[in-house]
Amino acid sequence: MNTKKIATLLGTVTATVCLISAMGQAANASTFYNDWHYAIDPPSDGNLSDSYPQNSIYELYGIAIKHDAEADKVYVAINSDFPIEGDRDDPEGQFSRYEWGDFFFNFSDLSSLDNAQGSLLAVRFGEYAESIDGTENSGVGVYSNVTAKTSYQTLFDSLEYYNIAVYGNGSMADLAINDPYWFDAQGNDPILNVIDSGQYIPRSESGFESLNATELTNIGLDFGGVLTETGRETFGFSFNKDLLPSERYIAHVFETCGNDGAAIAVPEPSTMVGLFGLGLTVLGSQISKRRKGNGVS
Numbered sequence: 001m002n003t004k005k006i007a008t009l010l011g012t013v014t015a016t017v018c019l020i021s022a023m024g025q026a027a028n029a030s031t032f033y034n035d036w037h038y039a040i041d042p043p044s045d046g047n048l049s050d051s052y053p054q055n056s057i058y059e060l061y062g063i064a065i066k067h068d069a070e071a072d073k074v075y076v077a078i079n080s081d082f083p084i085e086g087d088r089d090d091p092e093g094q095f096s097r098y099e100w101g102d103f104f105f106n107f108s109d110l111s112s113l114d115n116a117q118g119s120l121l122a123v124r125f126g127e128y129a130e131s132i133d134g135t136e137n138s139g140v141g142v143y144s145n146v147t148a149k150t151s152y153q154t155l156f157d158s159l160e161y162y163n164i165a166v167y168g169n170g171s172m173a174d175l176a177i178n179d180p181y182w183f184d185a186q187g188n189d190p191i192l193n194v195i196d197s198g199q200y201i202p203r204s205e206s207g208f209e210s211l212n213a214t215e216l217t218n219i220g221l222d223f224g225g226v227l228t229e230t231g232r233e234t235f236g237f238s239f240n241k242d243l244l245p246s247e248r249y250i251a252h253v254f255e256t257c258g259n260d261g262a263a264i265a266v267p268e269p270s271t272m273v274g275l276f277g278l279g280l281t282v283l284g285s286q287i288s289k290r291r292k293g294n295g296v297s
Contacts, residue, residue, distance in 0.1 A: 030174055030264050033226050036066045036077075039173035039264035043229040046081070047155075047165045047259040058082050058098075058259035061231045062223055063173070065266060067247055073207070074244060076103060076123070077216045077236035079223045082255060084126055084235045098153055098257040100126035101193030103237075104146070107249045110265075113148075113192065114184040120146040121244075122195050125210065125237045128256055133197035142206035142239050146198035150190050153256040159189040162258055172252065173262035181250065181263075193254035193261070207240035 030037035039062055046056030059081045066075040078100075086099035103123040109115040122143045130151065132138045156162040163170035163177050170177040182189045201208075213234035223230050248268040254261030 030065075030266055031226055034220055034222060035068075036064045036075075036221060037264060037266050038062055038064045038223075038226045039262055040227055041173040041260070041262040042169065042171050045166050045169050045171050045260060047162065056081070056259065057087065058255055058257065059231060060253075060255075060260040060262050061229060062227045063251075063253065063262050063264050064221060064223065064226075064236075065251065065264060066220065067241060067244075067269075068219070069241065072241045073238045074241050075211070075216065075219060075221075075236065075238045076125075076251075077211075077221050077223070077234060078253065079227065079231050079234050080260075081231040081233060082260070083233050086127055087257075098255060098259075099128040101128060101151060101254045101256050101261075102143075102148075102195050103251065103253045104148055104192070105244070105249050105251045107244070107246045110248075110250050111181060112183075113181055113250075113252075117147045118145060120148060120198075122146040122148070122198060123208070123237060123239065124195065128194060130194060132195045132200075135198060135200040137200040140210070141203060141208045142201045142243060143195055143198035144201055144243075147196045148192035149194060149196035150192060151194045151256040151258075154191050154193060154254075154258040156191060156258045159191060162191065171262075174265040175250070175252075175263040191254055191258045191261070193256060193258065201243070205240075206243060207238070209238050211236045211238060 030039050041060050041062055043059060043061055046059035048056035048058060061079045063079075064077040068075065082100070084100060087097050103125060105121040106113060106116040107121070108119045124138075124140050124143065126140075128151070129138065132143065135143070156165065159170065159177055159182055172179070175181055184190070216234060216236050221234075223234065248266060250263055250265050252261060252263035
């Protein structure tokens with residue numbers, strides 16, 4: 001069988017793996033590629049009314065996560081047109097209008113973000129400086145026992161209104177914009193993008209580090225190999241892997257303005273092994289059929 005045919009079949013295997021989710025959400029699992037989980041966000045759902053439907057400066061293209069058992073690290077990367085330092089209003093860059101919100105991990109209830117309030121893990125990685133209840137430290141780093149809230153900078157009362165602003169094209173990558181996950185007990189779907197309360201984990205315990213595009217590429221990040229379109233900015237962070245109570249979770253991030261965001265659904269490693277085995281079975285079956293069709297035993 002020639003290389004082109006094998007590549008085609010491997011593509012089928014990849015699609016099969018990506019279409020099956022341990023969380024019961026067909027076609028909404030993260031894409032696993034070269035040891036990284038990727039969530040792909042459409043390049044047309046960043047709000048900016050004077051440029052839509054062209055790419056907004058707030059456009060988020062994808063997020064990626066790697067669990068590195070050997071280094072005992074979790075690596076997180078973001079690709080967007082919105083820089084890590086935020087959107088500067090004045091030429092001198094002295095005043096920040098909008099920034100990145102915090103990055104949230106939900107391990108406790110994968111059907112409801114609201115039910116997980118108070119047990120979230122969160123990472124403050126940008127320059128957002130609003131105080132956090134329950135801790136004297138509100139700077140960058142990792143926080144436990146977190147409750148999320150809507151930033152005072154957020155432009156929309158709900159995900160529904162954000163979706164209206166982008167003409168119904170809103171997406172949260174691995175989760176739909178109207179997924180029940182986003183709704184609270186009152187039926188509201190607020191944009192929960194910053195930490196309200198939580199306990200700061202000292203860097204000596206969290207191992208938090210900010211990472212630039214070169215550093216992320218050096219540990220295997222490849223947005224270009226997965227995304228159909230990439231943004232101008234790539235940045236991220238890492239922290240100690242032992243802070244994860246589970247490797248099965250939903251994580252999300254929004255900008256503080258709410259102009260774009262994305263979620264990633266990461267299944268258990270054992271599920272990835274099972275899916276890979278299924279993929280190899282599919283590949284073997286396809287090769288066998290082709291050989292028989294060509295009279296080869």
